[in-house]
Amino acid sequence: MKIDLRSDTITKPTSQMLAAMMSAEVGDDVYKEDLSVNVLEEKIADMFGKDSALFFPSGSMANQAAIKLHTQPGEQLIADHYAHVYNYEGGGVSFNSGVSCKLLNGHRGMLTASQVKEAVNPPDFYHSPLTSLVCIENTTNKGGGACYDFEEIKKIKQVCNDHNLGYHLDGARLWNALVARGEKAKQYGEVFDTISVCLSKGLGAPIGSVLVGDAAIMEKAIRIRKILGGGMRQVGYLAAAGLYALEHHITRLAEDHRRAKEIGKVLENLHFVESVEPIDTNIIIFKINGDEMNFISKMATKNCHFYSMGQGKLRFVTHLDYTQEMHEYFLDILNNEYF
Numbered sequence: 001m002k003i004d005l006r007s008d009t010i011t012k013p014t015s016q017m018l019a020a021m022m023s024a025e026v027g028d029d030v031y032k033e034d035l036s037v038n039v040l041e042e043k044i045a046d047m048f049g050k051d052s053a054l055f056f057p058s059g060s061m062a063n064q065a066a067i068k069l070h071t072q073p074g075e076q077l078i079a080d081h082y083a084h085v086y087n088y089e090g091g092g093v094s095f096n097s098g099v100s101c102k103l104l105n106g107h108r109g110m111l112t113a114s115q116v117k118e119a120v121n122p123p124d125f126y127h128s129p130l131t132s133l134v135c136i137e138n139t140t141n142k143g144g145g146a147c148y149d150f151e152e153i154k155k156i157k158q159v160c161n162d163h164n165l166g167y168h169l170d171g172a173r174l175w176n177a178l179v180a181r182g183e184k185a186k187q188y189g190e191v192f193d194t195i196s197v198c199l200s201k202g203l204g205a206p207i208g209s210v211l212v213g214d215a216a217i218m219e220k221a222i223r224i225r226k227i228l229g230g231g232m233r234q235v236g237y238l239a240a241a242g243l244y245a246l247e248h249h250i251t252r253l254a255e256d257h258r259r260a261k262e263i264g265k266v267l268e269n270l271h272f273v274e275s276v277e278p279i280d281t282n283i284i285i286f287k288i289n290g291d292e293m294n295f296i297s298k299m300a301t302k303n304c305h306f307y308s309m310g311q312g313k314l315r316f317v318t319h320l321d322y323t324q325e326m327h328e329y330f331l332d333i334l335n336n337e338y339f
């Protein structure tokens, strides 16, 4: 049995999802004539209580478009030092928008309002870049699937209002936070100017992200998407996968979270595990005593695969294709193999 816990992005469409894709009604989405894309965009805008939504091929492109929408070249955004937009989007912030990042040392990838307030450059001090955007992530990827306290999210919004800053949420795994904390998409829509969500992580669609926002900002989003090369034609086949995922794969994220916590419990009792970070959702980050690359290779001989995060940290991510049968087999390996 192959256990692949490298990421929740490795999932393949289920047969039911494939059937939904095959029967999708499609059209040319660059002309906004793709019925399935239009339905998906309307549905997600409605979930978040926003005017408008736009389908993107990737979370990176949706985030990069949002940054472009909120900033002008030479300006600065505020983000955590773990932020995906800074670490894993190929330097797109500077390449696409000509913007610098002020990176803050948050807790597990999460910022506080007072940290953000401290980091805003005084707008009349023309020697510094003008701060124009705060970008936070929920759940955090490099922070181990951590979920923000919504009260803190609202306090950060207050700082944004006080300083006239845009507020963008990288919600690649927002679905996990909604399920883990029993929150509603609408409460996020009320606070953020723009939100990107991914359909291709925990929800198991093969591709696709959606950016939501109010009409004034989203009117410009379609041009930015075109510039970035993200205008696609009969893409309703992919939107149909997203629609299927929204209907069938959100509540089941609780199973991924339960399995992640069970793995964490086993890790805590293993002699070679030095520490396990708190597990809020589907990401498990831990440190072992000894050489982690050696552990990765030994586990690979048992057909169990996962990544190192660097700095001695290892990561498992549970997901739709990690079944209960695989889970029991994997716990058995962890418990009974000698490493």
Ligand SMILES: Cc1ncc(COP(=O)(O)O)c(C=O)c1O
Residues within 6 Å of the ligand: 009, 057, 058, 059, 060, 061, 063, 084, 085, 137, 139, 140, 141, 170, 172, 173, 198, 200, 209
């Ligand atoms: C927090 C976060 N944001 C954005 C992305 C980008 O998504 P994509 O791989 O679709 O570009 C990822 C991908 O893993 C992510 O973890």
